[in-house]
Amino acid sequence: MGxxxxxxxxxxxxxxKAGVLKHGAGxxxxxxxxxxFNSILHLRSNVDLKDKWRNINVTAIWGSRQKAKLALKRNLPNPKHDNNPLAVSTVIQSHEEIVDAKPLAISGGKLQTTESKQPIARLDHLILKAITNLKELGGSDRASIAMYIETIESTLGEFRVCEVF
Amino acid sequence: MGxxxxxxxxxxxxxxKAGVLKHGAGxxxxxxxxxxFNSILHLRSNVDLKDKWRNINVTAIWGSRQKAKLALKRNLPNPKHDNNPLAVSTVIQSHEEIVDAKPLAISGGKLQTTESKQPIARLDHLILKAITNLKELGGSDRASIAMYIETIESTLGEFRVCEVF
DNA sequence: CGCTAGGGATAGGGTTCG
DNA sequence: TCGAACCCTATCCCTAGC
Structure with missing residues (x-):
């Protein structure tokens, strides 16, 4: 089909993402x-942008309840080896804590990617959102934001390698 | 679990099926x-309807000759992880074939779709709407409608082969 | 009228179960 | 193994409010 x-x-x-960083969400x-950005996004409407941004943030926040549900679900159909189910939960939890604590602490270091397919929040999204919030809240100076962007981009490069895409 | x-x-x-003929697929x-139909389908959700309609059509298609898609899938059980951080723009946006046809508006008000939206009309929708029109115009008996449905299903099979790829 | 926010519906891939 | 039923969620659609 078409x-x-x-x-x-x-x-x-x-x-x-770049557009949001430049002009702000909304x-x-x-x-x-x-x-x-028009050259890349000319096929999209403003509503499309809005929807996509919403979806990105939703998937990034992903946690709390459904996490447990899925963990349970993954656990059931796999009665083979009693692989430590707590390990998975622990990893996810750690990611969440990173977000809650202080997302601005961008450690360029390696963050071990676990199962690159499951309920792991994408760090690049989280970082981006943190920066967006920071910009909207405090209106911090552009210099530091630009620096953050640089950091992000290199960080993104690393993640891309590890993640599914 | 329950x-x-x-x-x-x-x-x-x-x-x-009657509902699809009356209101259209989708x-x-x-x-x-x-x-x-609510008296009969009140146990089902809209998603259930969608899924069932898909199943019906899928089984009908298997009557013609199409296995290419599945065969392809079986050929790639081990998706390679092509780690190329620079190859971000290797998008395939190849087929954009447009089936431009006026949406034989029955009840809906919109006659002309604006250019910004993808003017791709799905053939099955068109055919179904055509039949719906036929039904409303002539009030044809159920027997011929059923025959039309058969025709549609095989026809859809042919189109899918050409379009899906 | 155009725009945005938000809720809701749909499409299609994926998963479970018999 | 296979298909019917079901789940997940990205995308699309509609509408209220400005």
Whole structure:
């Protein structure tokens, strides 16, 4: 079929994130008309941008309840080896704590990727959101934001290698 | 866990088909809220309707000749992890073929889809709507409608082969 | 009217179960 | 192994409020 559903490419997603960093979340039309992103996002509408950004954040926050549910679910159909189910929970929990504590502490160091497919929040998303919040809240100076962006980009490069994409 | 897996009865399936003929494929919530079918389908959700309709069509397609998609899938049981941090823009946005056809509006008000939206009309929808039109215009008897359905299903099979790839 | 936020519906992939 | 039923969630749609 043609394209009943236009899946977002990694490039488009990156452009969206960059646009949010530049203009702020909620300025969808502004992002679209920015020539810097229009070349990549010209197939998307402002509503599309809004929806995608919402989805990105939802998946990043992912935790609390469904986590337990899925962990349980994964555990049941696998009665083979009694692999320590607590290990998985612990790892996820640690990720969440990172977010809660202070997301701005961007450690360029390696964060071991566990199962790269399951309920692990994507760190790049988390970091990005933290920065966005920071910008909107305090209106911190552009210099530090720019620096953060640099850090993010290199960090993203590392993660891309490890993650599914 | 309490999941007895409720099989679809012939009556439910008939109601679903009638609902699709009346409101069109994809209008599952509409079908569900229609009092004509709600009495029969009230145990089902809109998602259930969608899934069942898909199953019906899938089994019908297997009547023609198509296994390419599945065969392809079997050929890649071990998806390689192509770690290339620089190859972000290797998107395949290849096929954009457009089946441009006017949406034979029956009840909906929108006659002209704007260009910003993807003007891709799904063939099955078009055919179904055509039949719905036929039904409303001539009030053709159920027998011929059933025959049309058969025709549609085989026709869909052919199209899928050409389009899906 | 255009825009955004939010809720809700749909499409399609994935999973479970018989 | 296979298909029917069911789950998950990215994308799309609709509408209220500005």
């Amino acid at each position: 394209a009943p559903k236009q899946k977002w490419t990694a490039e488009e997603e990156a452009a969206l 300025k969808w039309r502004t992002i679209l008309t920015d020539p810097e | 999941a007895p897996k409720q099989k679809w009865t012939a009556e439910e399936e008939a109601a679903l 209008k599952w919530r509409t079908i569900l809220t229609d009092p004509e």
